Structures are given as C-alpha cells and as structure tokens.
Amino acid sequence: MQTILISGANRGIGLELARQFSAAGWSIVGTARRPDEATELKALPGTEVLPLEATDPSSIDELVSRLGGRPIDVLIANAGVAIHLEATPVEVTREDFLAVLATNSFAPLALAGALKPNLLAGQHRVAAAMSSLMSSITANDWGTQYTYRASKTGLNALWRALAMEWRSIGITAVLLRPGMVATRMTGYRGIPVEMSVAGMKMVVERLTPADAGRLIGYDGSDVPW
Template structure:
C-alpha cells in the first residue's frame, strides 16, 4: 500500500484527507499538535498519529527521527492558520502577520526538507502544500485578508523554487487549492469538506512530473498566479 503523510490531520480538511485516503487503501501518517486528542484520526484504518508542531525545529527533528528509514510516497503539508481575515491594513499587527507566515509559508517548506529522505525512498515521490485562491495576485479584486494572502503567495513562491530544486531528484512538487470549504476556519461557510477532499484526492492520485509546479484546484482547474 502507498503511504501518505498529512500534517494537521486532526480536524477539518486534514482529517477528511486522512479519512478518504485511509478508506482508499492507503497507509496514512497523520500529524497533530496534540495527538492524544486526535481520537477521530486515530480511529481510522491503517493510520498512525504522530506529534508535530511544524514551526518548532525540535518537533520537526523528532518527527524526522521517528520516521527514519520509512518510505513516504506522498506528502501533503496541510496544516495552516488564518487570523482576523477581515482586518484592514491599519489593523494588521506584526505579531499576527509573522505568526501566519511562519505557519503557512515556512512550516511546509521546513516539513518538506525534513521528509526529503523519506520521499526519495518512496515510489511515487510527490510533495504537496495547501495553497488558496487568496494566493493569486491576478484574482485579487476585493482586498483584505492581508496576512493570509501574503502567506499563501509566499508559499507559492517557495514551492515553485522547491519544484525546480527537486525535479532532478525525481520528486514532483505541486500546490493544491481546496476552495472555500465549510470548516471551522471559514465559520462553516462554503462547499462540503467531502467534496473538496474527493477532488483533491483525485488530483493527487493522477499527479505526475508533467504537472510539477501547478496550483490545481479541487475541481481540476489551475489557479492563476
């Protein structure tokens, strides 16, 4: 069975990703900041729960050590946050801005770096991060969401660089767009999480090196840069 690692898999999109891949016959490694509380995740078949706070170097190192020698076919760096999306420019604080960028931009790259040996040992060699339509400069026609937009646009930039660095190694990197999904982050407004994840799962399963560097939505369409 192929193996997938999903960060932030204890709730929302991450939990549904874990559920659909587990029920689809995959071996799932799901991470959570508090694994003892991730009871729904732990109850899934063929699923292991590991602790991770991806913004902390010690936690990343511990994850890497616990997975030493474990092949991983697919990484989905899913964990992310949003703070005060409706804030005006004057209301955005340095603390909030740096926290969101640290979690949404730096942490996925750091996680990918730690798991590089595992991906090289896997057969499928796919590395994904979770982007957003909010990352698109072209599509930004209504403003606000300053910190979230910056974090996801930055993520697109670093993942594009990672795509070019890892392509010669045989690792294909891509970005996923889940859409506006009815989860806690969106106050449960948007499409059903099952619909979004079903679409993204299909993208992951069909992804090849020819797709490396794309931002692909749950509906199969590309997100404009």
C-alpha cells in the same frame, strides 16, 4: 502499501484527507499538535498519529527521528492558520503577520526539506502543499485578508522554487487549492469538505512529473498566479 503523511490531520480538510485515503487502502501518518485529542484520526484504519508543531524545527526533527527511513509516497503539508482575516491595514500587527507566515509559509517548506529522504525512498514521490485562491495576485479584485494572502502567495513562490529544484531528482512538488470549504476556519461556509477532498485526492493520484510547479484546484483546473 502506499503511505501518505498529512500534517494538521486532526480536523477539517486534514482529517477528511486521512479518512478518504484510508478508505482507499493507504497507510496514513497523520500529525497533530496534540495527538491525544485526535480521537477521530486515531480511529481510522491503517493510521498512525504523530506529534508535530509545524513551526518548531525541533518538533520536525523529532518527527523525522520517529519515522526513521520509512518511505513516504505522498506528503501533504496541510497545517495552516488564519488570524484576524478582516483586519484593516492599520489593524494588522507584526506579531500576527509573522505568526501566520511561520505556519503557512515557513513550516511547509521546512517539513518538506526534512522529509526529502523519505520521499526519495517512496514510489510516488509527491510533495503537495495547501494553497488558496487568496494566494492569487491576478484574481485579487476585492482586497482584505492581508496576512493570509501574503502567507499563501509566499508559499506559492517557495513551492514553485522547490518544484524546479526537485524535479531533477524525481520529486513532484505541487500546490493544491481546496476551494472555500465548510470548516471551522471559514465559519462552516462553503462547499462540503468531502467534495473538496475527493477532488484533491483524484488530483494527487493522477499527478505526473510534468505537473511539477502547478497550482491545481480541487476540480483539476489551474489557479491563476
């Protein structure tokens, strides 16, 4: 059975990813900061819920220990955060800036690095991280969202480097763009989460090593850097 590990799987996009991959017969490892509260995730067939605070190296170490050498076919580093999206430059605080970068940039890289042996033991060997159109420099023609943009642009740079390093060992690292999805983060504005996830699931299932380093939208199109 194919196994996918999804971080931040207790709600929103992460939960829908778990739901759709579970329905397709995959074995799911979903992480949550508070597993006891992840009741919908726990109810999915073939799903194991494990604790993870993605910004805490000791929590990542604990996750790796719990997994042992279990093969992971696909990793989706989905956990993310947005703080004060409408803050003006003078309202952006160092504390908020570093907190967003810790979750959206550092945590996915740390998680992928820690799970490298598990990915190598899998068959698909895919490491995906959740990016955004907000990461694009060339597509930014309206400003705002300073901390979130910086965190996702940083993630792009990190993941592209990871893709170039790991392609020689057979791990395909890609970035996914879910679109503006109607979740709590967006105030439930945007496209249905089911539509976004169905598209990303199709992208993941069709990946080949030639896709390493791409930033791919839920519709399969390349997102401009």
